Amino acid sequence: MTIAPLQALPLEQLRRRSSTKWRTYPEDVLPLFVAETDFPLADAITERLRTAVELGDTGYTPPDPGIRDAFAAYARRRFGWEVQPSRIRSTCDVMMGVVEILRAVLKPGDRVIVAPPVYPPFFDCVEEAGGVVERVPLIDIDGSWLLDLNGIEQALAGGARAVLLCNPHNPTGTVHSRAVLARLAEIAAAHGAVVVSDEIHAPLVQPGMHYTPFLTASPVAAEIGYAVTSASKAYNLAGLKCAVMVTASEKTDAVVRALPEEVEWRTGLFGALAAVAAWSPESDAWLDSLLAALDHNRRLLAELLAEHLPDADYRIPDAGYLAWVDLRGLGWGDDPAGRILRDARVALNRGPTFGAEGRGHVRFNLGCAPEVLTEAVHRIAALLRG
Template identity: 85%
Template sequence: MTIAARTAALEALPLDQLRRRTSTKWRSYPEDVLPLFVAEMDFPLADAITARLHEAVELGDTGYTPPDPGLRDAFVVFAQRRFGWSVQPARVRSTCDVMMGVVEILRAVLTPGDRVIVAPPVYPPFFDCVEEAGGVVERVPLLDVDGSWVLDLEGIERALEGGARAVLLCNPHNPTGTVHSRAVLARLAELAAAHGAVVVSDEIHAPLVQPGVDYTPFLAASPLAEEVGYTVTSASKAYNLAGLKCAVMVTASEQTAAVVRALPPEVEWRTGLFGALAAVAAWDPASDSWLDALLVALDENRRLLGRLLAEHIPEARYRLPDAGYLAWVDLRDLGWGDDPAGRILREARVALNRGPTFGAEGNGHVRINLGCAPEVLTEAVLRIAALVQR
């Protein structure tokens, strides 16, 4: 039986309650703007997370994060239960957030000036974190093949042959919601191994893969992937915990584990205590029913967006994402230029992510946050459609 068949959809909180929040999503724009940009969701927290944080506040448990707050064992059990992925607890180390983990790993494996492959359109901080680590971005864009986004393995091979030393992977991919196949990931590992390169995989969206979609953690793709790969992930995206600051770095070989162990102690000290407590609660089986209900809600919204666009903005091109709550929408046929989100914000009062920030391949595109009530998503599309009708 599928999750959708046995689980009711999680319901978003009402707008008047959401507007009391003080996070980026709710403090970046005036109240007449519908915020469907930054990756924050409008759903209540899982009960187990709320209870654990309440307990910590009541105890005044707001001190330093201990060396082992339970993250390793919690993640190991979660990875096995949700992904069928066997992880050794000793090869899990925490840090502040996913991008910090990426930067520190890249800094450890690169020589300043080394090139790092990214696959745009891609999460904008990828470009910045490569530079922060001392690397140089080498762009090998995704390919559009038979209506699907895929890694350009031939292009990656050429870049590696030309001296690139690392691949910064997004698995599942942000903003397209693409889940890379095991075969593609295994081939990527082969290419990296053949050229003495590494793969650093951001897998923060993994818990949000839709039922029925085959998801493979990079480190589980093949024995070679274990040798060349590093995974950085967090509970923050799936459970709406970004402000609490906690991520884990995962390895699968002694050589890569030694690199992570050798990172400065401060990398681990930056882990937030509340982030660690919340992540342990999120990865506990008690939170599985919440996650299942969230996936149903996101499935309904990704399909709703398709229907709304087809009816009201047929010029828009949109593909159902395999994972996550971020929709990548091509608006080039509207003739609104490289940055349609700018006009949409000014005239429709809907805040979307600007496509060009994901790389030149994002020109004419927008990223829409689906982690909201269906009524909010509907209102946003209708506001944009009114611009088209003008």
């Protein structure tokens, strides 16, 4: 059965929004940078939040607003992942969960492995937790981005105490295989290290690609891993503040349960209400339509670049709505997003912020109308002619 793609809202309506995407730049700029999408909310989310506003239900978040059961059911239904609700704890957002877990398992100055190019806040949150970043870049093999397991093993043998994993990976859209994740767990366990896995992009894995939650990769992964995720990326709820920390062993569960009570108190009530609605079966059809829209756009970008910017290097991502594009062939320097913003009036994420491996790259946000994406590429291509 063919699924109709979700339709983005018109630009004139989107420009009435007050979020970062629509308030950072003037109206002549097409904003394809920060990870916000241009689609209407799922109906179940809209209805739940409308009811809360009508009731004046704007107080403190209760001890269990339904998040645990909702996420456990969602994980089983969408991913085949059996999660014990008792091993789920909420917090404000994914990066806060990552920081608090790292802070609990590290000593000041411990090294934490990250795999750049990677989501820029990874670098900051390691430092916030008292750790030191150890870079083990992804490796490019036969057109695929892979974790450098040999490099990770060397770093752990040299004293690194944790791996901060992005699964699926941002910005490349890579979905790590079960075999790779299981081997990562073995390596970490052999050196007494832990893996903290940011899995916020999991709902956005395209049909035909198999997402493996890190905690399910192997019994070893279950023992040494922590997963942190949220409905915020897929369902565009970043401003409402709710994420979950998930464990699969008594030892890791004890670490999360020992976190300060304030970590859970920071969960936003509207975030919790929206997450429960997002993870409900009523929102599944909306998510499937979103995936169809993103599938169209990720392929459209490939066509547009091939026609108008043939020297750009782009690999269609397996997951997410973020596209990692290498523009070094255009000769626009280490930070081409600066010139593109100034001269084409298109805002993209700046590649060097993802690590040194991002020099000459940009990150496109594909969560928009096809017409907006087309206009953005046309504007950028015009720079070649001007």
